[in-house]
Amino acid sequence: MSAISRRTRPAGDEGTEAPGTARPSGKVERRRLDALWLLLGAAVLVLSALPVHAHGISPAEARAFRVVNDLPSVPFGIVWLPMQLGNFLIVPAAALAALAFRRWRLAIELTVAGGAVYLLAKQVKHFVHRGRPDTVLSDVIVRGAHPNGLGYTSGHIAVVTALALVATPWLPRWARWLVVAAVVAVFFARMYVGAHLPLDMVGGAALGLATGAAVRLALGTRARTARRERTA
Numbered sequence: 001m002s003a004i005s006r007r008t009r010p011a012g013d014e015g016t017e018a019p020g021t022a023r024p025s026g027k028v029e030r031r032r033l034d035a036l037w038l039l040l041g042a043a044v045l046v047l048s049a050l051p052v053h054a055h056g057i058s059p060a061e062a063r064a065f066r067v068v069n070d071l072p073s074v075p076f077g078i079v080w081l082p083m084q085l086g087n088f089l090i091v092p093a094a095a096l097a098a099l100a101f102r103r104w105r106l107a108i109e110l111t112v113a114g115g116a117v118y119l120l121a122k123q124v125k126h127f128v129h130r131g132r133p134d135t136v137l138s139d140v141i142v143r144g145a146h147p148n149g150l151g152y153t154s155g156h157i158a159v160v161t162a163l164a165l166v167a168t169p170w171l172p173r174w175a176r177w178l179v180v181a182a183v184v185a186v187f188f189a190r191m192y193v194g195a196h197l198p199l200d201m202v203g204g205a206a207l208g209l210a211t212g213a214a215v216r217l218a219l220g221t222r223a224r225t226a227r228r229e230r231t232a
Contacts, residue, residue: 028105028220034213037165041210045124045153048203052152054129057136057197064198065133068191069141076144079193082185086156088118094163098170109166109219117162117211121155121204128152133197142194154196154204160186161208166215169222 051058057065084090091114098107130152134140164179171179187205190196196204 027223029223034216037213041206044206086160086186113162113166113215121158125150147195157204158208162212165212
């Protein structure tokens with residue numbers, strides 16, 4: 001008769017999982033994959049900035065913008081709500097939510113990633129000058145308040161992407177799909193309301209990816225056990 005030892009589940013990891021499936025541990029690790037995400041994000045940011053001009057737009061980018069911006073109008077509240085997921089106020093809100101679940105490290109990572117990417121997005125605008133869509137295109141449909149300032153990069157998509165990347169290892173699988181959906185919703189909503197052009201969104205997402213990966217490398221991210229061992 002074999003003895004079966006019990007392992008104590010880390011605090012906050014309630015629930016059961018099928019044998020043979022990976023589950024989060026309470027440990028923190030730094031992953032090599034995050035270095036690749038950092039490099040990929042930085043590369044896409046640079047490549048997306050190269051075709052951007054202050055007073056012009058390529059035909060391909062213009063067509064991509066029209067596809068989204070010309071979609072039929074819906075009640076503005078339906079679009080406004082998901083856009084707030086990229087608002088800077090989501091950073092303290094997400095950190096407070098993490099604290100409410102006693103995820104102290106996650107709260108720190110969310111605060112650092114959100115604050116850093118917000119400031120970086122502001123700095124990028126000083127190096128890559130391009131206005132909002134209606135400054136380079138005619139017949140732009142602007143829904144809601146008229147956007148001001150420079151367009152590249154989108155701070156909204158940068159913030160939500162950085163937060164999503166940092167939060168993902170701490171979330172159950174079903175919640176990760178919601179986070180991905182939130183990023184996609186912000187990406188298209190900002191073009192739909194006429195606030196940003198496609199490369200603005202691509203550059204912002206790349207900046208968020210690079211920043212989130214950098215924070216995960218610097219502070220570590222939640223480790224996962226390789227496999228739960230089967231017991232007989």
